[in-house]
Amino acid sequence: MGIVKPAYPCMLTLAMDLVGGKWKMVILWQLRNGIFRFSELKRVLIGITQKMLTQQLRELEDAGIIIRTVYPVVPPKVEYSLAEEGKKLIPALDALCQWSTNYAASYGIAQSTCCSAQQEERSLTGV
Amino acid sequence: MGIVKPAYPCMLTLAMDLVGGKWKMVILWQLRNGIFRFSELKRVLIGITQKMLTQQLRELEDAGIIIRTVYPVVPPKVEYSLAEEGKKLIPALDALCQWSTNYAASYGIAQSTCCSAQQEERSLTGV
DNA sequence: CTCCATAGTTTCTTTTTTGTAACTATATAT
DNA sequence: ATATATAGTTACAAAAAAGAAACTATGGAG
Numbered sequence: 001m002g003i004v005k006p007a008y009p010c011m012l013t014l015a016m017d018l019v020g021g022k023w024k025m026v027i028l029w030q031l032r033n034g035i036f037r038f039s040e041l042k043r044v045l046i047g048i049t050q051k052m053l054t055q056q057l058r059e060l061e062d063a064g065i066i067i068r069t070v071y072p073v074v075p076p077k078v079e080y081s082l083a084e085e086g087k088k089l090i091p092a093l094d095a096l097c098q099w100s101t102n103y104a105a106s107y108g109i110a111q112s113t114c115c116s117a118q119q120e121e122r123s124l125t126g127v
Numbered sequence: 128m129g130i131v132k133p134a135y136p137c138m139l140t141l142a143m144d145l146v147g148g149k150w151k152m153v154i155l156w157q158l159r160n161g162i163f164r165f166s167e168l169k170r171v172l173i174g175i176t177q178k179m180l181t182q183q184l185r186e187l188e189d190a191g192i193i194i195r196t197v198y199p200v201v202p203p204k205v206e207y208s209l210a211e212e213g214k215k216l217i218p219a220l221d222a223l224c225q226w227s228t229n230y231a232a233s234y235g236i237a238q239s240t241c242c243s244a245q246q247e248e249r250s251l252t253g254v
Numbered sequence: 255c256t257c258c259a260t261a262g263t264t265t266c267t268t269t270t271t272t273g274t275a276a277c278t279a280t281a282t283a284t
Numbered sequence: 285a286t287a288t289a290t291a292g293t294t295a296c297a298a299a300a301a302a303g304a305a306a307c308t309a310t311g312g313a314g
Contacts, residue, residue, distance in 0.1 A: 007237035009173060012152045012220065014236065015227040020147060022272070025139045038291055046136060049273060054292060064234070074281040075290035085230060092222035093139065099219050100142040103212055107191070109141065110134035149302070165261055176303060181262060201311040202260035 004063065018063050023048055023056045025093055028082065031066060032090050035081045065089065131190070145190050150175055150183045152220055155209065158193060159217050162208045192216065 008014040019025050023045065030036065030044055042053055057080060060066040065086040071077040082090070104111055135141040146152050150172065157163065157171055169180055184207060187193040192213040198204040209217070231238055 004234070004236060008231070009238075010153050010156060011224045011227040011231060011238055012156055013149075014231055014238075015223045016147075016149070016152065018227065018230070020143075022140075022143070025143065026137050029137060029139055039289090042291095050292075051274085051294090052272070055272095070291095073290095074279085075288080076280090076292075078291065085233070088229070089226050092219065092226050095219035095222050096142045097138045099216050100138040100145065102215070103145070104135070104138060104141055106212070107131070109131060111136075111138055111141075166259095169261095176305095177262070178264090178304085179302065182302095197261095200260095201309090202258080203262075203310085205261065 018065065019060075019089065021056070023052060024060060025096075027053075027056055027060065028065070028086055028089060029093055029097070031080060031082050031086065032093075035079050038078050038080070041080065060086070145192065146187075146216065148183070150179060151187060152223075154180075154183055154187065155192070155213055155216060156220055156224070158207060158209050158213065159220075162206050165205050165207070168207065187213070 004014070004017060008017075019028065026045060027041065030041060036044075038053070038057075041057075042048060042050065045053065057066065057068065061068045063085070064083055067081050067083045069079045069081070071079070101111070103109070131141070131144060135144075146155065153172060154168065157168065163171075165180070165184075168184075169175060169177065172180065184193065184195065188195045190212070191210055194208050194210045196206045196208070198206070228238065230236070
């Protein structure tokens, strides 16, 4: 993943190359709530390692799906947000999320919170 | 993949467990066109190996996403089609597909055919 | 009696992805 | 002089996914 090939037989395979894997969609799903710093993402994406987070963020940035803004301060401050391509993807992720939520309900699979369209706001309201 | 866990922090990770990986979505995308035999799927999913195809089909069946119908004849005849959960997923895949098609257009990535909602029909029209 | 077609298995290998842990840089505060 | 916070890197190891190739079963055709 992260490496976009020159051609695809099915556009779904391109989608998987761009946002497949264990973390990318979850990152984007979080970013739909607004702007987040690296450390905030790390805190909220439970279980992700520093290496994975940087790696996935970098690939998403390279693909033009998210925007990375570096502030030249010390200690470092870097903010992440959805680029246009990323925003356009949210409805698809939403559909996927609703499908699996419904699936989980049918099959008695537990979920904790998240996914239900709003998290704890912030960033949106500008805290 | 293929192994559904008892709980998920984000439903998108459940979706990835259910239909992530290199082939599952592509298989489902094909099956949206109707009923296919094993050998037909193998022919149309260019590059997939026999092992991969059976494995992915079996996992999708176990998840209740597709239906596998075995005809007790020789040589064997097995047909695959979307189960209800699979049909419900198609709109999400469609959204994903449109997103990546649009993305590919913006970034000059080539596609061959597929994805554009109809393939060559058949099975639907009942050939 | 041998071959064919279909839908698989099985074993082994390679590749990809993910994870762990330690290390870096630097302005500011103490 | 030393510790602190943030956003990383790097080298290595483990695990998971994918692929290759050969093998299986069986009724009917020739």
